[in-house]
Amino acid sequence: MSADTGGLRAHVVVPARGVDVRLAIDPDECVALVGPNGAGKSTVVEALAGLLRMRAGSVVLGGRDLTAVPTHRRRVGLVAQRPDLFAHRTVAGNVAFGPRATGASGREARHRSAAALAAVGASGLADRSPTTLSGGQAQRVAVARALATAPALLLLDEPTTALDVDARAEVRDALRTARAGRPTLLVTHDPLEAVALADRIVVLQDGRVVEQGATDAVLRRPCTPFSASFSGLVLVPGTATATGIAPDGGGELASATHAVPPGRRVVAAVHPTAARISGAGAGLARIVTGVEPRDGLVRVRAGDLVADVTVARAAALGVAPGVPVRIAVDPDEVAVYEPEVA
Ligand SMILES: Nc1ncnc2c1ncn2[C@@H]1O[C@H](COP(=O)(O)OP(=O)(O)OP(=O)(O)O)[C@@H](O)[C@H]1O
Structure with missing residues (x-):
């Protein structure tokens, strides 16, 4: 990670919400902030944007201490749901x-507006009323609105959650343009969005960072x-x-890729579609504990x-709670490693 000449260095401390998070984002880096509901993601965004006062902690952007700087002087662009x-x-x-609100002349503001709309492929919408736009078009305009202020930090708080699948793809393209060349924090519940936009994933739980790493590595x-559930x-x-x-539950699973000395505590990551279930024969003996519908399949x-x-x-197979089954997984589909938890 680079020195403090650019990028974000923040320590967000909000005791009333149980949040204490250190976050560093390099000048051209996009970090996805993920975690369960109530983990503190929105609190971090609000604190970075200056919408929430912090009594302790700090926000330093491009070497400039913003901790006591009000929202409109922070040069932070926010795209919300x-x-x-x-x-x-x-x-x-x-x-x-x-741009007008931050002192640009009318001419300069129009110029920046046109450039930002062009950047997200929305020049053709310039003269439209927002009331006539589709959800995806309106959100692309919101991205342009953030870009027009030339933000030194971009905050994307679940920017595609409220959209349908097609519109999500449309807005994701605009976000890819927007994140380039500036530190960006993306709050998301969508692994595809993290893959498309983020270099790194930071996992929050109960107001603390519990895991972080390159997007591909975490997934x-x-x-x-x-x-794990974020990656399916x-x-x-x-x-x-x-x-x-x-496994602690008994039996043994072979892995084609393991490289951990025997005896160490490890986890195996398995995709549920790779697990084969049968009534008898090969595989680990287990008792069914739950059955639920899942994306057109049945999750056992x-x-x-x-x-x-x-x-x-x-x-x-007549699967139901209490029924004994055998579960087998192809060794190619079992990754065994030592978990690194922050
Ligand atoms: N306005 C508020 N006043 C007091 N407590 C709040 C407020 N907003 C959130 N909290 C609490 O702060 C903690 C963190 O909430 P936060 O909204 O930051 O989580 P989140 O990760 O963004 O959740 P979600 O994914 O549901 O949006 C939770 O315990 C929540 O109940």
Whole structure:
């Protein structure tokens, strides 16, 4: 990570909300802040934006201490879930509002508005009323509005959560342009968004950082239950063996990729669709503890193991809580590693 000449260095301390988070974002880096509901993500965004007063902690951006600086002087661009555009102004007028409010001349503000709209591919919307825009178009205008102020820090607080799938892709493209060349913090519940935009993932839980790493590393080798579910994986705790893992729940799972000396505490990351379930034969013996619908499949929980199977297969096996099953996983689909928790 680079020195304090650019980028963000923050220590967000909000005791009333149980939040104490240190965050560093390099000048051209996008960090995805993820975590369960109530973990403190929005509190961090509010503190960085200056919307929430901190009695302790600090916010330093590009070497400048912003801790006591009010929101409108921070040069922080915020894109929230909903665009909240002024209905009585045109799109161009909405985007020009920020530069005008911070002292730009009318001509300069119009110029910046046009440039920002062009950057997100929304030049054609300039003369429209916000009331005539689709959700994706309105959110792209909100991105342009943030860009027009030339923010030194970009805060994206669940910027596509309120949109349908097609509009999400449209806005994601605009966000990719927006994040370039400035430190960006992205709060998201969407792993695709993290992959598309973020260099690094920071996981918050109960107001603390519990895990962080390169996006790919956190998604492939998650270390906390939250990051595992964020990646769609299940973590099976156990002890390393010569060929894989001995799960705490009993039996042994072979792994094609393990490299941990036997005897160490490890986890195995397994995708539930890679787990095969049968009534008898090969595999680890477990008792079904739960059955629930899942994306057109049936998710079968059996203690520490989870398998997603087709409805027909679940019916054929008669899976229900209390039923004994065998669960097998191809060694290529089992990653065994030592979890690194912050
Ligand atoms: N305005 C508020 N006043 C007091 N406490 C709050 C306020 N907003 C949030 N909290 C509390 O602060 C903690 C962190 O909440 P925060 O909204 O920052 O979490 P989050 O990770 O953004 O959650 P979500 O994913 O649900 O948006 C929680 O315990 C929450 O109940």
